[in-house]
Amino acid sequence: MKFRLFAASVLFGLVFGTPAIAHEQLVDQQPTPGQQLEAGVVEILLDFSDDLIELEDAAGSEIVILDASGNPVNNGCAVIDGRRAIAKADIDQAGSYQVGWRVVSGDGHPISGSFSFEVTNDSGYVADPNYIFTDCANPYNPETTSIPAESPQYLYWLLWASLPIAALALFLVLRPRKSSPNKADDQK
Numbered sequence: 001m002k003f004r005l006f007a008a009s010v011l012f013g014l015v016f017g018t019p020a021i022a023h024e025q026l027v028d029q030q031p032t033p034g035q036q037l038e039a040g041v042v043e044i045l046l047d048f049s050d051d052l053i054e055l056e057d058a059a060g061s062e063i064v065i066l067d068a069s070g071n072p073v074n075n076g077c078a079v080i081d082g083r084r085a086i087a088k089a090d091i092d093q094a095g096s097y098q099v100g101w102r103v104v105s106g107d108g109h110p111i112s113g114s115f116s117f118e119v120t121n122d123s124g125y126v127a128d129p130n131y132i133f134t135d136c137a138n139p140y141n142p143e144t145t146s147i148p149a150e151s152p153q154y155l156y157w158l159l160w161a162s163l164p165i166a167a168l169a170l171f172l173v174l175r176p177r178k179s180s181p182n183k184a185d186d187q188k
């Protein structure tokens with residue numbers, strides 16, 4: 001029985017201890033990769049596993065939104081609000097958009113990633129060319145800054161993929177043992 005408790009605690013440690021070892025992960029986002037949005041003010045919301053570090057003048061954080069031709073449709077400036085990084089852009093051109101993001105994790109490590117989403121414009125929406133969500137000290141400059149390469153959130157998905165496996169292992173370790181057929185016969 002002691003072994004089973006030990007095995008159970010090891011499994012729990014593996015499953016729930018992993019995020020404490022790894023630095024912050026993107027755990028939720030809007031839009032989701034490949035999501036189709038209607039033209040308008042598009043809001044990018046990136047939620048991380050813990051509070052982000054907000055540097056002065058939003059340095060170190062950026063969310064760049066590029067159209068299908070690779071032209072930025074926002075200034076790359078992001079607002080950090082606790083665990084969340086936010087950017088907005090006023091978009092009226094239908095097509096595919098790529099988002100590159102970079103933020104400072106709570107442990108001081110920069111983390112980055114990218115994804116894309118689609119925009120349709122069925123309503124004839126016209127964007128405001130002067131729309132600016134927020135300013136920052138170092139707005140995105142295509143000549144000096146490249147947007148981060150696609151980085152799958154493999155640690156996050158690995159973690160969640162391991163949950164059912166760990167649950168099964170726990171079940172196998174902790175399930176009550178059936179008494180042997182001989183014993184069952186004895187009790188009759």
Ligand SMILES: [Cu+2]
Nearest residue numbers: 023105107109
């Ligand atoms: Cu880290």
